Amino acid sequence: MSSQFVRFDPEPERYEFSAGPIHNFELARRDFFKLFGAGIAVFAVAKGSLAGQETAPTRGFHGEELPAEITAWLHIGEDGKVTAFTGKVEIGQNIRTSLAQTVADELRVPFESVTMVTADTALTPFDFGTVGSRSMPTMSPQLRRVSAAARDLLVAAAAKEWNVSPEGLTAADGKITNPATGRSLRYAELAQGKTLAQNLPAEDPVTPADQWTVAGKPIPKKDGRNFVTGKHQYTPDLRRPGMMYGKVLRPPSFGATLTSYDAKAAQTMSGVVVVRDGDFVGAAAGNEQEASKAISAIHAEWKEVPQTSSKQLFSYLKKNAKASDDNRSRRTKGSVQEGLSAAARRLEATYTVAFIAHAPLEPRAALAEWSDGKLTVWTGSQRPFAVRDELASVFHLSENNVRVIVPDTGAAYGGKHTGDAALEAARLARAAGHPVKVVWTREEEFTWAYFRPAGVIEIKSGIDADGRLTAWEFHNYNSGTSAMETPYVVANQHIEFHKTQCPLRSGSYRGLAATGNFFARESHMDELARAALMDSLEFRLKNLAEPRLRAVYEAAAKSFGWPRKKTQEGQGFGIAGGLEKGGYVATCAEVAVDRSTKAVRVVRMTTAFECGAIVNPDGLRNQVIGANIQGLGGALFEAIAFENGRIVNPHFSSYRVPRFRDVPEIEAVLVDRKDLPSAGAGETPIMGVAPAVGNAIFDASATRLRDLPMIPNGLPAEKT
Amino acid sequence: MAKPIGLEINGKRYTVQCEPDTPLLSALRDELGLTGAKYGCGEGQCGACTVLLGGAPRRSCQIPVSAAAAKPITTIEGLEKDGQLHPVQQAFLDAGAFQCAYCTSGMILSSIGLLSTNPNPSAAEIAQSLQGNLCRCGTHPRIIEAVQHAAAAMKERGR
Numbered sequence A: 001m002s003s004q005f006v007r008f009d010p011e012p013e014r015y016e017f018s019a020g021p022i023h024n025f026e027l028a029r030r031d032f033f034k035l036f037g038a039g040i041a042v043f044a045v046a047k048g049s050l051a052g053q054e055t056a057p058t059r060g061f062h063g064e065e066l067p068a069e070i071t072a073w074l075h076i077g078e079d080g081k082v083t084a085f086t087g088k089v090e091i092g093q094n095i096r097t098s099l100a101q102t103v104a105d106e107l108r109v110p111f112e113s114v115t116m117v118t119a120d121t122a123l124t125p126f127d128f129g130t131v132g133s134r135s136m137p138t139m140s141p142q143l144r145r146v147s148a149a150a151r152d153l154l155v156a157a158a159a160k161e162w163n164v165s166p167e168g169l170t171a172a173d174g175k176i177t178n179p180a181t182g183r184s185l186r187y188a189e190l191a192q193g194k195t196l197a198q199n200l201p202a203e204d205p206v207t208p209a210d211q212w213t214v215a216g217k218p219i220p221k222k223d224g225r226n227f228v229t230g231k232h233q234y235t236p237d238l239r240r241p242g243m244m245y246g247k248v249l250r251p252p253s254f255g256a257t258l259t260s261y262d263a264k265a266a267q268t269m270s271g272v273v274v275v276r277d278g279d280f281v282g283a284a285a286g287n288e289q290e291a292s293k294a295i296s297a298i299h300a301e302w303k304e305v306p307q308t309s310s311k312q313l314f315s316y317l318k319k320n321a322k323a324s325d326d327n328r329s330r331r332t333k334g335s336v337q338e339g340l341s342a343a344a345r346r347l348e349a350t351y352t353v354a355f356i357a358h359a360p361l362e363p364r365a366a367l368a369e370w371s372d373g374k375l376t377v378w379t380g381s382q383r384p385f386a387v388r389d390e391l392a393s394v395f396h397l398s399e400n401n402v403r404v405i406v407p408d409t410g411a412a413y414g415g416k417h418t419g420d421a422a423l424e425a426a427r428l429a430r431a432a433g434h435p436v437k438v439v440w441t442r443e444e445e446f447t448w449a450y451f452r453p454a455g456v457i458e459i460k461s462g463i464d465a466d467g468r469l470t471a472w473e474f475h476n477y478n479s480g481t482s483a484m485e486t487p488y489v490v491a492n493q494h495i496e497f498h499k500t501q502c503p504l505r506s507g508s509y510r511g512l513a514a515t516g517n518f519f520a521r522e523s524h525m526d527e528l529a530r531a532a533l534m535d536s537l538e539f540r541l542k543n544l545a546e547p548r549l550r551a552v553y554e555a556a557a558k559s560f561g562w563p564r565k566k567t568q569e570g571q572g573f574g575i576a577g578g579l580e581k582g583g584y585v586a587t588c589a590e591v592a593v594d595r596s597t598k599a600v601r602v603v604r605m606t607t608a609f610e611c612g613a614i615v616n617p618d619g620l621r622n623q624v625i626g627a628n629i630q631g632l633g634g635a636l637f638e639a640i641a642f643e644n645g646r647i648v649n650p651h652f653s654s655y656r657v658p659r660f661r662d663v664p665e666i667e668a669v670l671v672d673r674k675d676l677p678s679a680g681a682g683e684t685p686i687m688g689v690a691p692a693v694g695n696a697i698f699d700a701s702a703t704r705l706r707d708l709p710m711i712p713n714g715l716p717a718e719k720t
Numbered sequence B: 001m002a003k004p005i006g007l008e009i010n011g012k013r014y015t016v017q018c019e020p021d022t023p024l025l026s027a028l029r030d031e032l033g034l035t036g037a038k039y040g041c042g043e044g045q046c047g048a049c050t051v052l053l054g055g056a057p058r059r060s061c062q063i064p065v066s067a068a069a070a071k072p073i074t075t076i077e078g079l080e081k082d083g084q085l086h087p088v089q090q091a092f093l094d095a096g097a098f099q100c101a102y103c104t105s106g107m108i109l110s111s112i113g114l115l116s117t118n119p120n121p122s123a124a125e126i127a128q129s130l131q132g133n134l135c136r137c138g139t140h141p142r143i144i145e146a147v148q149h150a151a152a153a154m155k156e157r158g159r
Helices: A029-036 A049-053 A095-107 A135-162 A187-191 A224-228 A288-297 A310-319 A336-342 A384-394 A420-432 A442-448 A514-531 A536-542 A547-560 A617-636 A689-701 B024-031 B087-095 B104-117 B123-129 B140-158
Strands: A039-046 A069-077 A082-086 A114-118 A170-172 A175-178 A183-186 A195-199 A244-248 A257-262 A273-277 A280-285 A299-303 A330-333 A345-353 A365-371 A374-379 A402-405 A436-439 A455-463 A469-477 A493-498 A571-580 A583-593 A600-610 A665-671 B003-009 B012-018 B050-053 B056-059
Touching (some): A029 A195, A039 A135, A039 A187, A095 A114, A135 A170, A135 A175, A224 B104, A244 A288, A244 A420, A273 A420, A280 A420, A288 B024, A310 A455, A336 A469, A345 A514, A365 A420, A374 A384, A374 A420, A384 A402, A420 A436, A469 A514, A514 A536, A514 A571, A514 A689, A536 A547, A547 A571, A547 A665, A583 A689, A617 A665, A617 A689, B003 B024, B056 B104, B087 B104, B087 B140, B104 B140
Parallel strands (some): A039 A195, A082 A114, A244 A436, A374 A402
Antiparallel strands (some): A170 A175, A175 A183, A257 A299, A330 A493, A345 A455, A365 A436, A583 A600, B003 B012
């Protein structure tokens, strides 16, 4: 990581949720072979295995020493089939495919022969969660190392068979070959009758990216056919013998407590089980409609608490700010006061970020089944082991008696870190004595999940007569610390995060606070460039040393054709960029603003992205373009409206997300750095969208929009 | 009261026992195990539950099962014939036009509905026609590309 700018590292990202307890590998070796059959197995003992929890690569989580732990394992069966096991979750980011490519590449087998077993707490090693863009940078090298070690075992086994030295034997296409004799043995033959297991040494040489043969290629999604035929079963599609359908009685507002309860009518319905446990009230029935009817028949009264509304949100956040109590929340370098005094021009502006919802198309869902005091739950979650722990804790079970399985899930975007539906299904199933499935309605999903935190961001800055930054003061209230530091060179800076009382349940989201922090910083940089009478890109490059960020700026500008001359009235161009989670991004946008109606249309976007060596360019392109489209929602119109503990717009008809006609022409420029380790790509490409579009709107209309979403009531000329 | 209702789905006759106002989506998924149609909102706003009713794309969450008895129903499960994918399925697969793929069944059936009335749609016509189908992963450009490829393939095949 470059030291040319201040690394701001105030606290572990508060909204990423804290690390769970550290678990031991509970599956004994002999059980492993009993489960998966004879063959060859390799277990990766990662050094500092919880490195996956870091939000910055420069420290361990909470700065603590981390224990060695098994994080991945791999099995080669007597039939030559390769199975790799990881606790990571497939949520549409294509990790099943790119990790299988990694294994195939390092083990020298065809892609098709690799099966990935993911996210099953009984079969896969402990994993903190599929969060923070960490799957590629942490899981991919670990799988490479187990694969390389398995290859070494196969070479050694062949050498023993032929009674030759292992040096000089080669591995390719699922075979070990002795070039001296031309003889070869297939992996299946070598695994025959063996129960060979090995723990990995901490380091193993792995194949550099410029020698990859399977990784680095645009291999189509694994099991893609199951998705176009409807065969893949997501959690809501699952069924178990005797299964019932569960529904939960929701309080009328957040924080309401149950004061009176009468379920007699519901209890007399045939086949209905009603459960009350504290403030939890739910029902299970033979089908969903009956369960809903039972819930409607319950008479409940609630004590509500008065709460704030989205109309007062930003003054509420400022008013309830808590004094920063530790140095992890702030960072100072030089003197902002002196920098401002020395400036030729000064600027001060406030930006706001609304609460938004993840709205994955698959709502939260879980199917729970009890058997002999043991609990199995299928659920769409990014953190299967954390959900297992939640269940173990709530139901007073040992972790060994809880199994959580995550089928490939209909997306999450940071919104499925918790086990809410799992707890509900398990509670109802225990009472019903049958498996119970709970699928949240869209309204429940919009209300009882959690939100990307809202925030207020204040910036004070100064530039000298040459357009160099002399001072940078940045305050974020509530929305979070991700990408709060500036990548630009500023001698005098103060950066501070302010905790406040947050009126809604908040959690992770794709890119988290970085999107808002990018928006504020990059909008502000655009304002400064205009104050300095400089081109917006030229101004950025003048204040930027970080070579990888410069490179994506230049790549985006080249492909987009920046700077561009306006050829039509109402046309505008904007640029923005930055770095986060090991990825470097720059986005250029073109908008058209209708002078009379003020309707805004995003016409075109170009996003250049660099995340080290590219593992699957096709999957990466899907992620980058997808992030750009999703980013348009939060940039332009997504906002949760709330009033006194209720969500006012909990439907797709009132909470507007991007649809086909909102999608501009989008180009993804992928910068492949084969000399650098692969970083994650699920989050960072979203971050430049809002400021690039906002800057383009200013360019087109001389209107500076400093609030996300920028056009909350939709595009005026386009009523749908 | 639950009563038997006859349905014709993917060329086969079925009888479901349910209340007449049960959404077709629930009958398909919970009574018949045809889970290819997805629940996304239950309000006709997302298109994940789209099926063909008499050949036209309809939101199965908005149709009472009793109203679906009169016309043949096609779900995603009925598109593959003798191991051959429908050209629209094949085009989605070839274009990698999905990420989490939860919207895919609905996208494919809506696209088949479009191509049955407009065999050669422009990108703008596809966007207009799929406006009611949500893809939260942002795969829209590839979906439009896939529909255009499917249109070309179907034209070729029909020749």
